[in-house]
Amino acid sequence: MIPMPQPQAALAQAARERQSQLTKPAGSLGRLEDLAIWLAARLPSPTPMRLKPMLAIFAADHGVATEGVSAFPAEVTAQMVINFLNGGAAINVLARQHQISLAIIDVGVANDYPNNSQSIAKLFRTPIANGTANLRHAPAMSEAQCQKAWQIGFSIAQEAAKAGKTLLIAGEMGIANTTAAAALICALTGHAAEDIVGLGTGINPASRALKVQVVNDAIARATASGANSAQDWLREVGGFEIAALAGFYAGAAAAGVPALLDGFITTAAALVAVKHDAAIGQWLIASHASQEQGHRLALQALELEPLLDLGLRLGEASGAALCVPLLQSALALHGEMATFAEAGVAASNME
Numbered sequence: 001m002i003p004m005p006q007p008q009a010a011l012a013q014a015a016r017e018r019q020s021q022l023t024k025p026a027g028s029l030g031r032l033e034d035l036a037i038w039l040a041a042r043l044p045s046p047t048p049m050r051l052k053p054m055l056a057i058f059a060a061d062h063g064v065a066t067e068g069v070s071a072f073p074a075e076v077t078a079q080m081v082i083n084f085l086n087g088g089a090a091i092n093v094l095a096r097q098h099q100i101s102l103a104i105i106d107v108g109v110a111n112d113y114p115n116n117s118q119s120i121a122k123l124f125r126t127p128i129a130n131g132t133a134n135l136r137h138a139p140a141m142s143e144a145q146c147q148k149a150w151q152i153g154f155s156i157a158q159e160a161a162k163a164g165k166t167l168l169i170a171g172e173m174g175i176a177n178t179t180a181a182a183a184l185i186c187a188l189t190g191h192a193a194e195d196i197v198g199l200g201t202g203i204n205p206a207s208r209a210l211k212v213q214v215v216n217d218a219i220a221r222a223t224a225s226g227a228n229s230a231q232d233w234l235r236e237v238g239g240f241e242i243a244a245l246a247g248f249y250a251g252a253a254a255a256g257v258p259a260l261l262d263g264f265i266t267t268a269a270a271l272v273a274v275k276h277d278a279a280i281g282q283w284l285i286a287s288h289a290s291q292e293q294g295h296r297l298a299l300q301a302l303e304l305e306p307l308l309d310l311g312l313r314l315g316e317a318s319g320a321a322l323c324v325p326l327l328q329s330a331l332a333l334h335g336e337m338a339t340f341a342e343a344g345v346a347a348s349n350m351e
């Protein structure tokens with residue numbers, strides 16, 4: 001296993017001391033204070049500068065879509081890739097608004113789509129196959145495919161770090177990927193499918209019951225074939241974009257750059273990464289609590305507390321992008337506020 005860089009405790013301590021001297025009652029900026037301290041240890045600086053965020057969306061299709069587990073047809077994956085390239089998706093709006101550079105990485109979109117040289121976002125076309133196999137009945141991918149997807153995500157994170165990005169964000173697009181993510185979360189946490197499987201894009205109760213059955217069948221099948229490690233489960237019930245996301249988080253940690261999670265699917269990928277190497281967890285922060293049923297339990301398994309709870313259930317890194325201005329504000333407050341001494345403001349009387 002590659003030794004991971006460690007957050008610097010001395011910088012966290014310096015940032016904590018600075019927070020105690022800023023012109024506000026101690027703790028009055030709540031979690032913004034914790035965020036500034038957390039980031040100081042990792043960026044690493046006692047007063048970190050404005051973050052330079054990058055956002056990668058990994059897109060791929062899922063064989064399990066044929067089971068009827070999504071409210072939308074599989075063609076929507078490719079259609080949404082076109083939408084991302086044309087700038088019309090929710091994430092395009094948020095990336096523009098918060099000045100986040102956007103890259104789309106096709107790691108296995110099944111349907112063809114035109115290459116538009118006018119596109120708004122950068123496109124990396126590195127499909128591994130036309131979607132995964134149907135995880136209910138067979139391993140979603142081969143070991144070689146899984147490693148390839150992981151490596152693509154890892155490289156994207158490493159390149160972004162090399163280019164000077166200081167906050168790495170990943171999102172996903174892949175019809176039926178909440179089924180794969182739910183199966184992974186169940187397998188890696190031991191929670192029951194009934195507690196983890198949600199409505200995804202908005203399925204009805206009958207389809208949800210089927211989705212629970214599909215997840216249970218997939219877990220039974222993979223257990224019978226000896227699945228044990230996080231990598232085994234990723235290959236058995238994951239997806240190409242989920243493997244790339246897990247590799248992305250591993251790459252961010254290996255580069256010593258913080259990574260911001262999004263919703264249900266990215267959290268499933270983060271669980272895989274952290275089960276693979278616990279040190280990766282030190283570089284992850286949670287953005288929001290998704291409406292998808294099992295998301296909170298998955299975040300709890302990672303010991304992460306989401307910043308926002310807006311009832312989002314979109315993916316595309318939309319919840320993560322919404323947290324970027326919060327993180328920027330945390331750092332600006334930390335770096336730019338006057339101390340009691342500088343401002344000549346009397347400090348608290350309380351010990």
Ligand SMILES: Cc1cc2ncn([C@H]3O[C@H](COP(=O)(O)O)[C@@H](O)[C@H]3O)c2cc1C
Nearest residue numbers: 070072172173174175176177178200201315
């Ligand atoms: C138009 C559209 C845009 C999306 N953007 C993200 N997702 C989200 O929905 C999908 C997962 O839900 P399920 O497992 O139910 O298919 C993923 O593609 C996810 O990113 C979208 C879904 C749709 C339909």
Ligand SMILES: O=C(O)c1cccnc1
Nearest residue numbers: 263264265290313314315
């Ligand atoms: O939380 C998510 O990431 C999510 C939830 C539903 C559908 N797509 C994504």
